[in-house]
Amino acid sequence: MWRPVDLGFGISLIDLYDLQTAQRTGAYVFHEEEVTIIETSASPSIPHLLKGLEELSIDLKDVKNIIVTHIHLDHAGGAGVLLKHCPNARVFVHPKGMRHLADPSRLIEGAKAVYGEKFDALFDPIVPIPEDRLVIKEDGETLQIGEDRTLTFLHTPGHANHHFSIYDEKSNGIFTGDTAGVFYPQLLSYDVELYLPSTSPNQFDPEAMQASIKRFMSLHPDRIYFGHFGMSTHVQTVWDQLHYWLPIFVQIGRDIVDKQKDKSFTEKTEAVFQLLFDNVQTFLRKRQVPDNADVYKVLQLDLQVCAMGLVDYIEKQKSN
Known part of the structure; x- marks a missing residue:
């Protein structure tokens, strides 16, 4: 079992074994203030997330905030299942994504078109989220967790129109979902870094992606927290x-x-x-x-x- 990794600044990374694959999709957990989780992956990943929270000695009643950078199923498909275990949590989502978490029928239809007969094994079940437990965040809005941590939400299209990223001032890091691409830590054992753009259908827009990356760069972050997979402190290499x-x-x-x-x-x-x-x-x-x-x-x-x-x-x- 892959144990949660302490990334410093009160943040841990849990491997969600998305697609039954290690180092594919991760959840980030703020555990020193109000417990906050960024990304859930799909529903088959939730047992791995729950196990990781247990290893971090987190009581599920203490989970306050679940944040999904966008509503693609490998990032948000398990949010409804996770919410059933976290009675005091709310789910934060981009304004354009909210209705699809409340009624995931179009998400299901789109994923079935891409994955066909593999859909059930990869994503089922997808549980609707009650609207009173959904919170939207507009561009530039913030979320205070604890006394000295503020998360700022940045609308960052390019990979998807319903995408926001989260800037954490305390670690000077950005949770970029898929807008800043995919990191392949499997290659670090060969002393190689690889970061590739994620151009998946059906809202990919290279000009919007370039504008979002420029916005990331303007913040001069020290850390990029990728949805796939893990953290990089070699920020200039990412941009390059x-x-x-x-x-x-x-x-x-x-x-x-x-x-x-x-x-x-x-x-x-x-x-x-x-x-x-x-x-x-x-x-x-x-x-x-x-x-x-x-x-x-x-x-x-x-x-x-x-x-x-x-x-x-x-x-x-x-x-x-």
Whole structure:
């Protein structure tokens, strides 16, 4: 069992074993003030989250705040199940996401379209959240937890329109959900850092993503807390890699969609995925990462979803 990791500043990281995979999706827990949890992952992850809270000696009645950066199921799908265990908690969500947590039928429909017959194993059940336990946070609004900790909510589209990030002044860190991409800590054993943009469907917008990243940079954070997965203090490396990879991702998408006008969405997506994968694999090979490294299992899934988002975005642009 992967134990919670103390990140300092009263914050711990719990591995949620999303997709039954270690170091895939994490929950962050503030445990020195009013107990506050950021991200829940999907419902099958909730037993791991509950076990982590138990190891932190947290009574579930003391959980006050559950925050989801956005309503994609790998971040918020388990919020309804978790809430049943936390009688005194409220769920904080972006204004555009609130109705989907109260009535998750469209979330379920969208996820089934992407994951098909795998849906039940990955996400079921998705429990509606009573509206009186949902709290929206507008851009720039804050949440005080304890006497000396203030969390500030920043609307940060690019990955999704219903996305906010959370700035924690005490640690000078930002919980970026998916807007600042994905961190692959599996590669640290090879002394390699990899941060890739997350361009999943169906609200990916590279210009909005670049604007959100610029906003992150303006805060001069010392720490980035990723939804996938973990914390990085090498903040400039994060920005450098996102600025490197995002244009490459978009250009690959444009090239394939232009060259394969008569192909199906699935065929275009597969071609984009293959080029994305080839580019990332070349990057890793140059850094002596073997082709059989475990990270490729996660990368393949991520890049397949990224390819779908890129084709979706570019085809929408062409039809407008």
